[in-house]
Amino acid sequence: MTLTATLLDPILAANPARPLITFYDDATGERIELSGLTTANWAAKTANMLRDECDVETGTPVAVLLPAHWQTAAVLLGAWWCGAHVVADPADAEWVLCDADRLDLALAASPSGGVVALSLDAFGKGLSGLPDGVVDYATEVRGHGDDFVPWEPVPDTAPALGGLSVADTAAAARRRAGELDITPADRVLSMAEWSSLDGVVDGLLSVLAVGSSLVQCRNPDMGKVIGRAAAEKCTRRL
Numbered sequence: 381m382t383l384t385a386t387l388l389d390p391i392l393a394a395n396p397a398r399p400l401i402t403f404y405d406d407a408t409g410e411r412i413e414l415s416g417l418t419t420a421n422w423a424a425k426t427a428n429m430l431r432d433e434c435d436v437e438t439g440t441p442v443a444v445l446l447p448a449h450w451q452t453a454a455v456l457l458g459a460w461w462c463g464a465h466v467v468a469d470p471a472d473a474e475w476v477l478c479d480a481d482r483l484d485l486a487l488a489a490s491p492s493g494g495v496v497a498l499s500l501d502a503f504g505k506g507l508s509g510l511p512d513g514v515v516d517y518a519t520e521v522r523g524h525g526d527d528f529v530p531w532e533p534v535p536d537t538a539p540a541l542g543g544l545s546v547a548d549t550a551a552a553a554r555r556r557a558g559e560l561d562i563t564p565a566d567r568v569l570s571m572a573e574w575s576s577l578d579g580v581v582d583g584l585l586s587v588l589a590v591g592s593s594l595v596q597c598r599n600p601d602m603g604k605v606i607g608r609a610a611a612e613k614c615t616r617r618l
Contacts, residue, residue, distance in 0.1 A: 426458025438463030553585035
């Protein structure tokens with residue numbers, strides 16, 4: 381079973397309409413809420429795009445140079461649905477997914493690989509003026525289906541995150557959920573970044589692994605945090 385299925389299947393079986401990821405950006409005033417089903421649909425679109433246009437398959441090394449964002453969650457879950465191996469160093473990757481601020485870094489680090497650039501725009505606006513060969517995520521992903529079926533099973537021993545296999549990554553996420561005292565009943569307010577592999581486990585996977593829900597804040601206005609935690613009925617904070 382893929383890591384994405386391991387994480388999302390129990391959530392979808394329990395209550396697919398329940399809010400799973402609520403995203404705030406206090407620099408733009410953005411608020412987006414995704415149910416478990418909507419999160420799965422975006423992950424499926426991403427997986428279809430990565431497989432069909434980028435030939436990502438089991439073991440393909442992929443680097444993700446993106447902030448803690450709902451679209452980053454879709455990218456990671458989509459990559460794992462294909463069986464991709466998410467690595468820390470873009471120089472080790474066949475494909476690098478990045479935001480506009482790190483496009484030059486991605487191109488320099490992976491000169492012979494491929495690059496997918498994300499605008500992270502709330503309304504799905506793509507990036508203009510991209511170099512030849514760079515895939516514009518916002519433009520390409522919308523044309524792909526909301527369901528994804530891997531062409532072949534992804535073994536539990538396949539690499540998934542850094543030096544961890546699929547099974548090891550799932551186990552690490554569950555372990556960190558216990559250490560962070562995150563339970564299925566919790567709604568977690570987080571300002572943590574996902575800029576490291578450990579940050580991905582703590583800030584995203586630990587929440588999903590136990591079926592909790594996440595309120596992720598980017599560029600947080602600290603004057604709004606207490607009120608937001610109360611309004612969103614958050615019970616834990618990262």
